[in-house]
Amino acid sequence: MSFIIDYYNYWIVVFLMMAGFYIVISANNLVKKVVGLNIFQTSVFMMYISIGKVTNGSAPIVAEGITTYSNPLPHVLILTAIVVGVATTAVGLALIVRIKRAYGTVEENEFKDKDDLI
């Protein structure tokens, strides 16, 4: 049991990463691809936060009577990464809106064919 608990978080991270990766390479629709990329991204966040966790630790805010804190560094990295992530996702979605306007579709195989016509 302790073997499972030691690695469970990392296994879920790998599963989520692969789920996101599968969506990105198999989906035809660009919006769904962006959702897949976001799932991939969240799995990395989950991995960093899991690495920073200390058993019986507390949130890294100084309080009386607490001696063990979890690692604050991954929290800082991921906090900013989330906000940057949504900003870059917005750029991706904006590109999708422009693709829809130019080609009339957001299905990958359809606008590839239309590329030759323009």
Added chain:
Amino acid sequence: MAVFIDLMLLGMLAITALRVIFLKDLFAVVMLFGIYSFLSALIFVNLDAVDVAFTEAAVGAGISTVLMLGTLALTGRKEKTNNHKSWLPLLVVVATGAALIYGTLDMPPFGDPNNPAQQHVAPRYIQDSPQEVGLPNMVTSVLASYRGFDTLGETAVVFAAAIGVFSLLGLPKRDRAAIESGLKSHLVLRVVAKLIIPLILLFALYVQFHGDYGPGGGFQAGVIAAAAIILYALVFGLPLATHVLQPSLLKVLAALGVLIYAGTGVVSLFLGGNFLDYNVLASDPIAGQHLGIIIIELGVGITVFAAMLAIFYAFAGQAERKNIP
């Protein structure tokens, strides 16, 4: 107990991700993604990352869901069935996943205080930051002071992304009052929104200025404040919202925030310190750190607020344009 919650929540997260793969209705996919973000936020709380959970709940479940729905309004909600070969991606994914699972077995066990990640800089932050910076929230100390240069870069990325969205989509014009917009006919929504929006804004200010002592800070506060205005725009319509906060003002604000942040660094240079070294800002180093952190968090908050809201305006403006007869 914490372990049990961790097992359950991560399991639910995996199931949600699995469901996203097979759904063809993109509206449902986006809604599931919102649920996915909320579950992630719960897991972050359980793993002691309260600041991260705060951000994920506001950003993942709030802003990104709204932006994706805005995109769906323009591109259609159904995914067409594809005739791709589905076994090839599956093969690639299973092979990569198996290799990664094999790799995790070399990882140090979860939660062990003797892990390498806990040995390098973390003890310094945990033991010395309350004395050196004088703030109880170590995440804010590290974010704004020790790694202030890094955070400046990230604020600049948010600003750059907003510029990217403007140049791709353009911002809506102000005088479009004639267009039917928002959910004005829904009385309940209107009344509840009027009650809630001031409270959300107040909460955003609290998160902004209490970030030194509890979970919060400029990133979260900016997103929460933007969410309040987005709610206003969704219920009362984009023309009214752009009347309250003009798109041109947001452009200035987005740049102003980065300027405040970088300007603090330049001021500390002129006062004889290093770039973003707050110790020289006041006569006493601790007071200087306090002052510096409050100013740069304000800069971050302003940029994030303006960038998120302007990105929403850009998407909503596109959707409005579709409604013009």
